[in-house]
Amino acid sequence: MTAAWRFLALGLALLWLPACAGAPERAFWGADARALPGWERLGEAALTAATDPFTWLPAAGAAALQIGGADEDVADWANEERPLFGSRDTADDVSDGLRIGSYVLYGAAGLAAPAPEDAWLETKAKGFAVGAGTLLATRGATDGLKAVTDRERPLDQDDESFPSGHASMTAAAARLTSDSLTYYDLSRPAEIGSDIALAGLVLTTSWARLEAGEHHPADVLAGMALGNFLAVFATEAFLAPATEDRLALGVRPEDDGMVVQLGWRF
Template identity: 45%
Template sequence: MKYTYSRTVIPILFAIFLFSGCATKSGNWGSDATLLPGWKAVGHAAAEAALDPLTWAPLGAALCFQIENFDRRVSDWAVDQNPVFGSMENASDVSDTLKEASKINYYVTGITVPTQEGWRGLGDRALGLGVGWVAMTSTAKMTDWMKAGFARERPDKSDKRSLPSGHTSGASVAATLAAQNIEHMPIPRGLQLAWMGASYGVAGLTGWARVEAGVHYPSDVLAGFALGHFLGRFFNDAFITPAYQDKVAVSVDAFSRRDLALSLHYRW
């Protein structure tokens, strides 16, 4: 018997889409999005992403799993007992479904988060979604490079691409990007926190499903979660909603072919 979560996950996400879409006529998400944030902004975003507890805490936990072969013992127990998903086959199927659900959740938030009205808002949304796509693609590429570099054998010995978990990193980056978008939703804070928690919960369940499926150790999925969260937070803070901006900025505005205005801005 296979789990068919897509029959319930997709309708739920569609309902969220309709609910949040009722309040998307105003807002400024993506209004600061840029493809050229500057090196200081990039450095600041990288530092903030690295210091985020959802980046370093999973990495610390992954290291703890190396003590006294705890990693393999938990993996063997999960495969033998399958306490959440019932069987290795179910766990494998569910991990695929949950990973896709994380992506759908991200795109729902990206489509429904309020932006400016008119063509400017459409441009902001397109740029924001584009950066999100780049973040998810970069996460997949980085995961593949790390798999090749670490060459860790999977618990089922099928290959040497165990570390980090690609399913988990993919679900994690999508959950992180979605959580940043949810922060801009004009909905009660309690609902924001519940939606964000559910997004991260789906990513966590994706990782555990990979453990029960026998294709990853717990440390693999923890490393994958940390990688996805780091890149999701980094791309969001550097390109979509910059958390750092230079105090001094120079801009050139063109009013016509002959009229140009040079502006100097100083942020206190």
């Protein structure tokens, strides 16, 4: 069994434990999906996605690597030393396996998430519709950026280096999986463990692309940021339960008139 499939088997095992747990912590996954969230919700979702640490930290790292040629230096070192996988072919196979594995984990997490018995198919369909749209958007955005940037790969294979598709797709699938797990009745250690495992999945996939000679570090970091941004944006805008409006206007009658109250929730 390859390292990629061992990682996937471990992930599925981790998902099976919470699947046997009790009632969900919040509404059923997929039950609150909506096609038209409104401009205010879209704006809030974009802000949440942009300020998420797994979006801005990789993006900042990709920018920092442009200082002093560090991006090229790390890519050259990874191609020459290959400390983790030993060969480019092995690294390439592992990255492919882990990317596919991230889709399997997402599918398993969504299917195993608690759902109402009388609307199981409907809630699953709505949840996966948001996820499928997110993955398609991530693929499209990645390909669009590749066409615009025309960056050559480290070994000059072609000019589709930036950003990494493996990194963006795996990051998106991992974040979708993480969101679906919030609907489980998980203990705090289980939550932390699943988050660490999913982060490890994304990081291992991304590093494998470096050792395979397919990308520079900035390429995979940008891909991670892009995939995470789109996944957070989609779940916050189209999937998460509705919340009360932050801006609230209330009117209360009084004996000699009325009182108008304006409140801001934060």
